[in-house]
Amino acid sequence: MSSLILSRYTAAILVMILPGFFSVPPQQAVKATPLILEENEGERRVIRGWPGHPEPGEILTLKVDPKNGGSSHLVFMSVSLGPGGQIPAHRHPSADEILFLQTGTARVQLGDMVREAHAGATVFIPSGTWISVSNIGKDDIKALGIFSSPGFEDFMREVSVREGEKNIPLSESENAAIEKKHSHAVIYREQ
Numbered sequence: 001m002s003s004l005i006l007s008r009y010t011a012a013i014l015v016m017i018l019p020g021f022f023s024v025p026p027q028q029a030v031k032a033t034p035l036i037l038e039e040n041e042g043e044r045r046v047i048r049g050w051p052g053h054p055e056p057g058e059i060l061t062l063k064v065d066p067k068n069g070g071s072s073h074l075v076f077m078s079v080s081l082g083p084g085g086q087i088p089a090h091r092h093p094s095a096d097e098i099l100f101l102q103t104g105t106a107r108v109q110l111g112d113m114v115r116e117a118h119a120g121a122t123v124f125i126p127s128g129t130w131i132s133v134s135n136i137g138k139d140d141i142k143a144l145g146i147f148s149s150p151g152f153e154d155f156m157r158e159v160s161v162r163e164g165e166k167n168i169p170l171s172e173s174e175n176a177a178i179e180k181k182h183s184h185a186v187i188y189r190e191q
Contacts (some may be wrong), residue, residue, distance in 0.1 A: 006075040037063050042078070045160035049169030053163040056167045058085055060160065065153040075147040077156070081106075081135045089132040089189035097125040099133070104141030107134045130189065151185030158182070 040061070045059030049062045062068055064076040075095075081087065081104070089109065101121045108117045109132045110125060116136070117123065127148075137143045147153075158178045161167050170178070179188060 032072070035064065035069045039078075041081075043068055044163040045156065046163055046167055047160045048076065048167055048174050050159070051170070051172045054169045058082070059085075059163065060156060062153055062156065066150050067153075071150070073136045073149065075145075075150050075153045077153070079141075079143050079145060081133070081141040081143070083135055083138055083140070084140075086183075087131075088135040089130055090186050091130050091189075092125070092127055092147070092152060092186055094127055094149060094184060095151060096127050097131070098146045099123040099131075100144045100146075102142040102144065103139030104135060104139050106141055107136045108132070124190050132189075151182070155182035155186050 042061040042063040044059065044061050046059050048059070049055050058079055058081050060077055060079045062075075062077050064071050064074065068070060079087075099122070101117055101119055101123075103119050105119075106117045106121075108115055108121075108123055109130070110123060111129050123131070132142075133143075156176065158181075159170065159175075179186075
């Protein structure tokens with residue numbers, strides 16, 4: 001064999017072998033687990049108090065996310081908001097959200113729109129759109145939230161405690177640090 005043919009042969013073998021030698025192994029994918037959850041099942045949490053609002057906030061249940069069911073593509077949660085309660089103005093820079101009101105009456109500010117929404121209403125919140133929700137009725141609002149990609153659930157874990165755990169309000173510095181850490185997932189409007 002001529003050295004030219006041998007060089008091409010060696011080069012072809014190296015092209016096939018070396019990429020696996022130097023490449024980073026792919027991340028181990030978490031296998032998603034099928035779930036059937038009743039209304040009160042899931043990771044139940046209570047929002048901690050925060051500066052200006054020392055009392056615990058709404059109850060939320062993380063139902064499906066990377067830690068619950070192993071979904072790498074979406075987040076599904078439920079939330080309960082008492083009369084007079086609110087979800088402050090915020091936006092999600094990298095995820096679309098769908099909010100489905102199961103019960104209650106809300107004033108929803110979505111971008112430049114302000115509208116009253118009732119049980120059965122669906123609110124589609126494209127990524128980057130400002131949203132706030134206020135319970136203007138006499139009954140609790142029960143709502144379901146679906147996010148197109150994970151991230152926000154990690155923020156929610158940091159600003160809440162598991163139901164039944166001691167609920168200590170966040171200090172201003174803790175709140176600011178958590179918001180900065182998760183600014184890729186949620187940004188709250190300055191008040």
